[in-house]
Amino acid sequence: MLDYAGNEINVKGCLGCAYAKHEFVLPTGIAYEDDLFTLSQDWELPILGFFVVSPKRHVENFQELTDEERVKIFEIVNYTINVLKENKVCENFNVVFEEKPNRHFHIWIMPRHEWMKNLVGNITEHIGKVFDYANQNLKTKENLEKIKEISNIVRVAFLKHKSF
Ligand SMILES: [Zn+2]
Numbered sequence: 001m002l003d004y005a006g007n008e009i010n011v012k013g014c015l016g017c018a019y020a021k022h023e024f025v026l027p028t029g030i031a032y033e034d035d036l037f038t039l040s041q042d043w044e045l046p047i048l049g050f051f052v053v054s055p056k057r058h059v060e061n062f063q064e065l066t067d068e069e070r071v072k073i074f075e076i077v078n079y080t081i082n083v084l085k086e087n088k089v090c091e092n093f094n095v096v097f098e099e100k101p102n103r104h105f106h107i108w109i110m111p112r113h114e115w116m117k118n119l120v121g122n123i124t125e126h127i128g129k130v131f132d133y134a135n136q137n138l139k140t141k142e143n144l145e146k147i148k149e150i151s152n153i154v155r156v157a158f159l160k161h162k163s164f
Pocket residue numbers: 014015016017018057058059103104
């Protein structure tokens with residue numbers, strides 16, 4: 001797998017578990033981490049403001065989360081979106097529970113950027129095209145710098161927040 005900057009990630013076994021154990025790192029690092037979750041720029045897609053919340057524990061479905069984890073994951077999602085909106089990264093977001101058989105569960109915090117609408121019209125219907133476009137066109141130095149900047153803004157915001 002290639003990360004959003006085009007670096008090869010070589011991991012044996014579950015990618016989500018490996019990330020939780022810091023067996024590989026991403027160019028802009030982790031924006032927030034506690035003993036239950038990590039929050040980072042999406043690992044593969046160079047889309048500004050696209051964040052992933054990944055459990056440290058290997059779970060494959062949303063229902064496998066404990067009550068404590070469920071509360072925490074939504075607090076993280078909520079605060080991340082607040083910070084992204086306050087910093088004018090995007091006005092609207094889709095939150096997706098990504099469940100696939102035998103795959104580490106995670107939540108996507110996915111911005112609905114103007115350029116996506118201009119590119120495909122219905123973003124939800126053509127999300128694959130949006131992702132392909134991003135992978136082919138947005139791994140630019142300028143965009144990766146912006147991703148880094150936003151990741152740092154989110155990191156600092158979490159550090160300042162009393163509940164995290
Ligand atoms: Zn796992």
